[in-house]
Amino acid sequence: MRLPCTDPFLVDDKDEIERWAKEFLEIPSLPTPLSKSIRKLMPKILDLLDIQAMIVAPLVSDGKAIGLLEVSTKTRFARNDVWRVATIAKQITTAIRRKLSEEQMRLQAAALDAAANAIMIADQAGKMIWANPSFMDLTGYGLDEIVGQKTRLLKSGQ
Secondary structure: OOOOOOOOEEEOOHHHHHHHHHHHOOOOOOOHHHHHHHHHHHHHHHHHHOOOEEEEEEEEEOOEEEEEEEEEEOOOOOOOHHHHHHHHHHHHHHHHHHHHHHHHHHHHHHHHHHOOOOOEEEOOOOEEEEEOHHHHHHHOOOHHHHOOOEHHHHHOOO
8 A cells, every 4th residue: 555655646536546445544543443334435425426537635734644635536637736736735634733732731731730740930130931820829929920030039038
């Protein structure tokens, strides 16, 4: 099977389209009930839609396939269509990575907030920009009192 590859490819032979669709359904990450259902329907879908060509673009992040963009047509594709689909696939991959990063950051922020240890973050100039609730409990300062203040405030005894 062609996946996982990083480059989009054009399939413009009906037998190859059917073969590719069957191979795609063998990917272990597809849930078994879903792949069985789709496997039964795939010949009917391909026949009903009269697909003559498809462009397949794997969504690859850090060398791993995280998805797949497939575009089908009843006619032929133009010469630049593979490049266009590849560009869209890269944009989708970037959006997925951004979403995953945001989720990771939310998780890390929740962990910092819930930490029993006092944690404070300061910028390069030594100004405090964030602290967790344990820090505020320990020091008695509110977040609004420390943000923008130099870390030496903690030594001042005020």
